[in-house]
Amino acid sequence: MTAVNITVVDAGTPEGWRWSVTRDGHEVESGMAPDEDAAYTAAKPHFDRLRLEMIHGGPSAAASEPRVTIGS
Numbered sequence: 001m002t003a004v005n006i007t008v009v010d011a012g013t014p015e016g017w018r019w020s021v022t023r024d025g026h027e028v029e030s031g032m033a034p035d036e037d038a039a040y041t042a043a044k045p046h047f048d049r050l051r052l053e054m055i056h057g058g059p060s061a062a063a064s065e066p067r068v069t070i071g072s
Contacts (some may be wrong), residue, residue, distance in 0.1 A: 004050045008039040019043040023050055 004023050011018040011032065019039035020030040029046040033039035 002054055004047060004054065006040065006043045006047050008036055008043065010036075021046040021050065 002024055004021070007020045007022065009018050010016075015032040016034040017036050017039040018030065018032055019042055021028050021043050028050065029043070031039075031042055033042050
């Protein structure tokens with residue numbers, strides 16, 4: 001089963017919050033944002049792209065049913 005996750009953490013730096021999108025535990029995209037909401041907003045398009053690839057059989061599609069989770 002394939003899992004796609006968004007993780008958002010306070011980086012404790014002036015840059016703010018770090019976001020990360022992973023597929024099966026491997027980071028696919030990441031970045032920094034000034035606050036928690038902005039971090040989720042930045043991560044969401046990457047998460048959606050991977051989720052659609054899983055559902056529609058794109059390059060990262062899994063052979064089994066997809067499991068999509070969002071965590072922080």
